[in-house]
């Protein structure tokens with residue numbers, strides 16, 4: 001059973017939009033970007049299994065396979081933040097493919113002190129993942145010449161202390177994690193949340209020229225917000241909540 005709907009955006013991005021009944025995040029794949037035998041980059045692999053027992057990771061693996069991409073060929077896993085519904089499966093990817101793992105230093109520190117307790121609170125086991133490097137605000141250049149992807153990394157704390165958002169300037173795609181969704185903002189009632197920082201982060205992201213807003217979760221208002229005007233209106237609407 002595949003619970004992910006694959007949506008191709010721009011030249012290089014495959015979005016795997018979660019369609020199950022329980023909680024899990026949307027994942028993004030940039031296939032065939034890195035040099036070597038494991039060329040795919042995967043953002044937010046999500047849960048292994050969620051609270052309803054839906055096999056989230058198997059579903060993502062199969063959805064990718066349907067598009068011709070193997071989980072074993074992932075060479076880098078990026079976590080927008082350390083919540084279980086975004087990075088629980090990171091350990092499995094690393095185990096399967098020997099992929100590197102990265103997130104921001106701020107988020108790694110949070111994960112090692114408080115964040116791990118989230119997994120225990122939700123009945124899961126914290127993944128044993130060690131970042132190979134830290135995501136910093138600025139350009140992250142991935143891959144070789146003709147398959148190169150330059151990702152602009154923005155530190156966007158508020159939902160989590162070290163959340164990052166990723167922007168592909170070339171295709172005007174913004175991956176916002178749990179900072180902003182279609183018609184809603186990320187929760188601010190977890191440990192490490194800060195409504196005032198979330199507001200600043202949303203302000204920062206709303207300055208960007210965005211054609212597709214791909215957020216960490218779908219809402220009743222939709223999953224991917226497509227079209228510059230709709231994205232602008234979405235930022236305008238969600239600012240009411242912060």
Ligand SMILES: [Zn+2]
Nearest residue numbers: 081083159178
């Ligand atoms: Zn989250």
